Amino acid sequence: MEVTGSTYFGDYVHGRIEGKGRYTLPTETKYNGTMKDGMFHGKGTLYFPNRSKYEGIWDCGISKEGKYTFADGLEFKDKKWHYCDGYDRRFYTEICSGLKPAGISQLTNLDPPRTIPQGCYDCGDGFYNPNTRVVIDYKLRFLRNAGMCFIHLEVLCNI
Known part of the structure; x- marks a missing residue:
């Protein structure tokens, strides 16, 4: 956990994460549900920082079926x-x-719309600043350095 920056509160079996618990990733995405051998297994819900969620049935870390609900309550239908x-x-x-x-x-x-910092662009999980080529999250914390895709976007869009 210390290596990845994740946290876990819940059941253990023979020193391994297993049973019901809450797993929080460094991105602040949270999983509430059952675990087996350190993986999502059985019923569980992923809660994303943007207030959307994915409720699913997991098998050894792989989602087998589920439902994604956007932050505003709209349910995705494939x-x-x-x-x-x-x-x-x-x-x-x-x-x-x-x-x-x-x-x-x-x-x-x-509604009301998110306030975008001056000169930045909303890129779905945060704001992209073309001057610094850095993406910050919606709480204005460093998220990542922008890759080549943003540089190409700047050229294509004449940003």
Whole structure:
């Protein structure tokens, strides 16, 4: 645990992580559920820092079936997905709460939208700063150095 930066609170069998527990990864993603031989096994839920979650059935660390729910409550469906398609482009919050009055735009599914630091870009798990080429998380903590994909994006988009 010390090597990976993870933490675990729960059951052990013969000194191994096994049974019910809470496993927290260094990214602040949390798993609540059952473990076997140090791996997710049985029923469990992954809670992501952006408040989305994945509830699933695991077999030796591999998800066999499950359901992903976005932070706003929208459940992902791999078949017949009709959200934000060519026929209905409303955000899920607009579907649930109605459209805003004319002249008040909703630019993201978050209402109110996330505040993006000046000169940065939202990249899904944090903000990318093209000057420093660093991605910081939504709590403004270092997440990672940007790789070549961001540099190519800058060239393509003339950022």
